[in-house]
Amino acid sequence: MTKNAWFAVKVAGLNALAFSITLAGVTWIDARLTSHVAFGARTYPYGYPLAVAGGPVVFASTLLVLTRAFSWKVRATVPAAILAGMGLLALPFFLPEFPHGGVSVWLAQFSVACLLTCYIHFLPWPAWLDSEELGASVRWERLKEYGVLWRTIAVAMTVGYMIILVPWSNFIWNQSPHIVRDPAQAYVLSEFGATGIVGVSVYMLLGVLYETFRRAHEAADLALRFQLEGQRLDKSAGQVPHRLVRFEDFILQLDATARGDFRARVVQSPFGEGHVGFSLPPLGSLAPDSLDVARRDLRPAPGPAAAVVRSPLEIGAELYRAVFQGAVRSLFDKCRGQLERETDLGLRLKIKIDPSDPDTSVLADLPWELLCDETEDCFALSRQTSVVRYLDVPRSSQPIPFTPPLKILVVGASPRGLPALDLDEEMRRLEEELDRSGSGVQVRVLSHASADSIRQALAEDSWNVLHFMGHGTFDPATGDGGLACEAADGSLDLVSGRAFATKLRDLRSLGVVVLNACNTARAQTQGGMSPFRGVATALVLGGVPAVVAMRRAISDRAAIGFSAAFYRHLARGDSIDVALTEGRQAIHSARPDAFEWATPVLFLRLPEGNVFVARPASAGSSTSTSI
16 A cells, blocks of 8 residues: 555545544533523534444545545645535534534534644745756755654644643533533543543644644755765766756747858847857768768668768868857857856757748758857767757657656667678677666666557556667658658568657656667758658657657767766756767767767757656666567
8 A cells, every 4th residue: 555545445444443432422412411501401412423323424525525536735634624515414403502602612623633734745846956957965955854844844733732732621620510500420520531632633743743744854864865876876977966957948930031152140048149140151062971880771871972071070160150140149159158157057059940831951951069169179078068959849848757767668670681780799888888887777778679669568557758769761752751660570661750750649657769770860941841740740749858869870889878877967967968968978989080969959848958857766777678
């Protein structure tokens, strides 16, 4: 039985007992007050039946509310209202004298006890607990103060009830001779009254104080877990201390003009807006990073290009000089200057291109991840200058709450008849890397994946990340992108981007899709073709908050290093911008002289970069299962 289920049974049972004992006790004692001239000899024929029948009604209705209601305010207030309401219904069956007051006072106190107990139990944790703007140390200190506050409340309530309990018990004891003339009856009445008020007070203390101290202890546990988890993650990542980066947006909208050139508009930045016109210089083509990674591309290798082959660094610098000039350059320099003064502040450079405009199609396929200034420092390799391709799609999106560990479904497909991929070895190495890093993730491996088996596996559990390994394709003539899945007999089943997006619909916990397949980041808009027929763009249009795809082929070594660093930082609570930067840094560390780190591309449709909002959980190591 879960904690909330046990709490519901406990509260419902105690409320039922409180109602039944109150009515039965008042009926029993008042029937014996025969020596008082004002009362006379009488009994209440409905007292005991009401006590017997009303208890189960209180229990069933209270249990129903506590187990079925969705609002915490309803669960916190309605049980007390049920108990008080049942007491009001019972009052007409008692004369408006001592029994009337006894039922009223006792059930009112029981209702207050129930209200305080349920309110404290269901009270949500403060919003700052999940705030990315506060550092771990600040939240740790606040949690300690939160625990001290609840302990103070518990002690104050204990003292307060003891102060009330003693004089009220004495009052009941001394008031009895004035109500009942017979000393024996007065003694019975005083004992019953004193015992009743003590019982009510003990009930309130046991219920309310237990929940109060439980809240204080949970706050202390969370503070300790924050501290230990932060130390463990900082040690595994090799950096102390771990500070979250707060990002400001620098949204750069790229449009085509009537004259045939382009315009760059800063539509949002910390220092205002601006625009500048520019022409696209001849960039040539990228020099290949390696020759052993093209095997993931289904299309045949192109023939010798007529364009001049240039280094990635030259292309990134040329793009920067063309676009970042005039007012755009001034605003960007001001924002970067602010980063020097605030080390925990980052700048998210959002490249926003309208994919439905055919005149900007040439811009959409440029390697914006290579942007660098005169110092030849590439922005995408810095934690403080994230480069993101932002797609403004007609779908709302919110950060996804999850409880660690981060759950990753790794799927692989290598259909018969295509260049063989050693996915088993790649998956094994990825699992080992994640286990070794202690990254707080849970991994499940699905080999020989088909589109249907991927959907079935995702629907069986609340997976946060889908990681695809295999072949990818993109046809510039049609703009269609696809993934090579396996059919039932192991043959090729080429699944288009839009069809694959359909398989991922309505999966509320899925926040990130990583496509370790080449050309999955490409899209085409020429000739009136749909801009969302590429794999990554189709997934974003289909509702996936963030997609990491590959512009070109990527080597196994680079893919494994990228994934391990990316998931490690995503699980520790970093934004996807920082996680992507650390993944690129891992590729750069393996091959410092190459530019394979620019192959991963982030497509984002969230206004902010926080795809997940982690809820507190105990620290745990990564686990993995395979099928």
